[in-house]
Amino acid sequence: AQSVTQLGSHVSVSEGALVLLRCNYSSSVPPYLFWYVQYPNQGLQLLLKYTSAATLVKGINGFEAEFKKSETSFHLTKPSAHMSDAAEYFCAVSEQGYNKLIFGAGTRLAVHP
Amino acid sequence: NAGVTQTPKFRILKIGQSMTLQCTQDMNHNYMYWYRQDPGMGLKLIYYSVGAGITDKGEVPNGYNVSRSTTEDFPLRLELAAPSQTSVYFCASSQGTSGSGEFFGPGTRLTVL
Numbered sequence: 001a002q003s004v005t006q007l008g009s010h011v012s013v014s015e016g017a018l019v020l021l022r023c024n025y026s027s028s029v030p031p032y033l034f035w036y037v038q039y040p041n042q043g044l045q046l047l048l049k050y051t052s053a054a055t056l057v058k059g060i061n062g063f064e065a066e067f068k069k070s071e072t073s074f075h076l077t078k079p080s081a082h083m084s085d086a087a088e089y090f091c092a093v094s095e096q097g098y099n100k101l102i103f104g105a106g107t108r109l110a111v112h113p
Numbered sequence: 114n115a116g117v118t119q120t121p122k123f124r125i126l127k128i129g130q131s132m133t134l135q136c137t138q139d140m141n142h143n144y145m146y147w148y149r150q151d152p153g154m155g156l157k158l159i160y161y162s163v164g165a166g167i168t169d170k171g172e173v174p175n176g177y178n179v180s181r182s183t184t185e186d187f188p189l190r191l192e193l194a195a196p197s198q199t200s201v202y203f204c205a206s207s208q209g210t211s212g213s214g215e216f217f218g219p220g221t222r223l224t225v226l
Contacts, residue, residue: 009153034214043117043203043217044156090155100146100171101215103155 002027004093006104014112019063019078021107023091026072033074034092034101035065044090050074061085086111115139117218119204125224126194134189134221136204142216144209145187146171147179149200150220156203162187163209194225 007022025031032051036044048059055067065076074091088108092101120135138145143164148156148171158171162181176198178190187206191198201222205215 004155036217041220043219044205044215045217046214049214100158100161101156103157105153105155 002031002093002095002102004091004102004104006089006091006107008107009105010108010110012110012112013081015083016080019076019081019085019109021076021089021091021109023065023074023076023104024072025074025091025093027093027095029095031093031095033065033067034094035059035063035074035076036090036092036103037061038088038090038106040087047076047089081109081111083111083113085109117204117206117216119202119218119221121221122219123222125226126191127226128194128196130194131190131192132194132223134191134202134204134223136187136189136218137185138187138204138206138216139185140206140216141184142206142208143184144207144215145181146205146207146215147177147187147189148203148205149173149198150203151200159189159202191223196225199223199225 003026005024034049035047038044048057050067058064063078088106090106091104117138146161147159157173160179162168204218207215
């Protein structure tokens with residue numbers, strides 16, 4: 001069965017600092033992996049996705065994630081945090097050939113001046 | 114394109130009441146989904162549909178029903194509301210091709226008292 005673990009339910013960084021949000025997955029077959037962002041009182045918005053092409057995936061708002069099969073990880077990074085990045089971030093996995101997503105519990109990112 | 118729209122935005126129900134959460138998408142997506150989001154729990158799939166007339170259970174279907182008479186609409190029905198159904202409900206749609214990701218509506222915040 002597939003599963004997603006997001007390490008750290010809350011992450012706090014200073015403006016301009018590196019953002020690193022961790023995601024590890026479990027899947028018996030090659031997965032598709034996604035990162036979504038949720039701003040307060042809004043729905044989820046797709047940041048980026050890995051679908052077995054390049055292992056380094058670039059998304060919107062300067063975020064990127066790297067698929068590491070050996071570590072079963074898909075961590076999300078951004079070199080320099082902005083105040084506007086404060087939100088909740090969800091990692092999700094689906095199996096190739098399937099169309100249902102399994103979500104992690106989410107990581108709330110706070111950005112301090 | 115309006116994308117995925119949901120109504121109402123907020124609702125308070127008494128125990129035992131029933132209601133229908135509406136969801137409409139204008140992207141001609143075949144796949145549609147209903148999730149519930151509880152604090153610290155990520156998103157759990159309630160029901161999904163792969164096309165008009167076809168629905169299937171997700172991870173947490175008990176207490177809910179759905180129908181899909183058109184491509185655009187995917188209403189979620191609560192027949193006998195219970196406090197455990199207090200949550201934020203999100204509707205989503207996707208093209209259905211593997212790895213396409215999902216587009217989310219803004220959500221409905223439901224409280225059952």
